[in-house]
Amino acid sequence: MNGTTGSTGSTRSTSPESPFTTDVLVVGSGPTGLLLAGDLAAAGLDVTVVERRAHGVSNMTRAFAVHARTLEMLDARGLADELVKRGRTIDHLRLFGRASLDMTRLRSRFPYVLITPQYEVEQVLEQRALSAGAEFRYGAELLSLRQDAEGVTAELRGTTDAGPTTVRARYLVGTDGVHSSVREALGLPFPGVAVIRSIVLADVRLTEEPEGLLTVNGSGDSFAFIAPFGDGYYRVMGWNRKRQAPDSAPVDLAELRTIAREALGSDYGMHDARWISRFHSDERQAPAYRVGRVFLAGDAAHVHSPAGGQGMNTGLQDAANLSWKLAAALRGRTPDAEALLDSYQTERHPVGKTVLRTSGSLVRLAMAHNPLQRVARSVFTRIVASVRPASNRAIGMISGLAISYGQERGAHPLAGKRAPDLELAEGRLYEVLRRGKFVLVTPRGGEVPAPSGAICAHWKSDRRGTLLVRPDGYVAWASDRADAPGLHTALARWTGRA
Structure with missing residues (x-):
């Protein structure tokens, strides 16, 4: 798995038609890639981000929740306060309409869940990366990559009209999502299953305002979720057990209204959908996050069910873990660069597996339909609602504050734990x-x-x-x-x- 660590001090051609060299090539400009690029550029490294899409802000994103641990990491970059101003906070989460998780018990500067669309997170991260000196190339698609002892050679299509462009990098990181071209180029499998199919997703206006900031419930054969964008539109997600259609099947607002009425008791007068689609949610994880000088992070490495709002948060935490290790290896500030880079896999792969398991359990409980499953859900809900240690554990896992990394035998009990804001x-x-x-x-x-x-x-x-x-x-x-x-x-x- 290991590669050979090369020295830094790369140079870049000023001609866009010719090959160029960079310390780190980041493929994909979602939140994970943006945080990684900003960290590397802030460390004084030469970093280039390539993205196959054209540049622009898209509201067609599924992530809404920014959890406490992610906000702490953004605080360590001077970004949290600005993002909090843009969103809205909730201090209680309801599970299956009964148990309430009190987020104010979190020992953090951010004892809540921040509700803000993913594009707001991307905007603050992109601005930071640009200010730090990261270079962005949009409309560039990875065609192939190959590695040697000194670096990675990537071939891109779309950066110029003259044909493919060759990029030479010390390291390459794939943050290019569930359909990762980097992962495919490495030949890595992406085992897993589709945990929930035929989810209807839309941005709509509402005639009636929901009772809470975050509205979620399951009833009968339906499950629905509503959260505000802040611009007058609401993100609505709905699922019905009896309507299991392929992603390509036609979908309209009437179907979503029906789901909402069954799950929530009201459709809140949904109208004026600016877009609507159908998708499915997978549970998948790559077996390796590192192959030589190439790394995977975010949805390229793992994808989860939407329960708990863990996807974007887990990817951002991947980036925070990897960025300082890459910087240390490139700057020669570690006695064993290979061991340090390998620790990214050692630390983050188990976290991805845990998130996969916990979010999958939540969505399966939400989808419970036979009597035995519903009894299990009722017992789980009562335990979380009434047993404080169980409630604290649930809050810690959802917020990310309970995530820790294993340490050697004999290490101090605090080693590997998240440091509070001392x-x-x-x-x-x-x-x-x-x-x-x-x-x-x-x-x-x-x-x-x-x-x-x-x-x-x-x-x-x-x-x-x-x-x-x-x-x-x-x-x-x-x-x-x-x-x-x-x-x-x-x-x-x-x-x-x-």
Whole structure:
């Protein structure tokens, strides 16, 4: 699986007709690719994003929910507050019309779910990537790729009228969605199943405003979901067990109204659909997220059911995990670049598998129709509603705050865990993380010098422990002691500098 890490210092031709070289070629300009490109460009790397579609904002996106952990990562990039201003927040989630998950219990600066369309997320991420110096090439389709010990050669169609363009990159990342051309070029399978078919999706206006910001319920043979765009239109999704048609089957607003009335008790006067379509939802995961110098992230690596709104959030977290590792490998700031790059697969593949399982379980419970399944759903709902540990676990998984990465035996219990937004003498942790480096947190008055490749910060309180926080906001190493005898070994391992 491993490739050979090459050095950085690439150059790019100024002529658009000739081949060019870049540190990282990102194929796909959805949220995952945009966050990755912005991180790499902010780290001073040469990054090029290619996208087969023409440039422009599309409202035909299915993602609406931005969860707390994703907002924390955006906060570490100075983007969360702006995005929150554009959307609306909800602090309670209802499961199957009964159990209510209280998101205000989250120990986060963002104790809620932000409801905002995917294109708003893409806009703030694209602006950041452009400001940092990322180059975008639209209307460019990947035809083929091949690897060697030094890099990846990709052939693109559509960048010029003169024929295919050859791109030479140190690394290539496929963030090009469920029908990933990168994954296909690698010959990787994408095993899985269609978990739910014949979902009707539309943007409509409503005569009556729903009772809640997020309206979702299942009843009888139907399931429906309504969320506001904020511009007078609402995204409506509906499914009916008895109407299992192929994606190509005709669909109209009357079908969606019928589904909504059965599932929600009202169609809220739906009218003036600006678009409507039918689709199916798959559960699939690639067996490998890394093949040599090529990586997969987002929907190119995994695709889930829409339950829980996990798809976009999981992809953004993939990008946050991979970007600093690629930057460290390209800048020679790690003693073992191959092991660090392999850790992307080690850490993120199990997360994708877990999200696949939990979102699939939720959608199957929503689709329950025989008596045994409905009893199981009722029991699950009662447990989540009345047993606080179960409720906390559900909230932690949905929000992403409970996601952690495995560590070696004997490591501190905090290692691999998400670092909360600690109050430091230098400000909030996630403000300090905006510099894109490791953060070493030590007691005030400590004698630990600021290591190269890391920022030295101090507890605002009298806490005596020591933490080394990764650029993606996870704890790399920790000690309950201030003198931290293993600190220099940890710094050498993670940053390449003691």
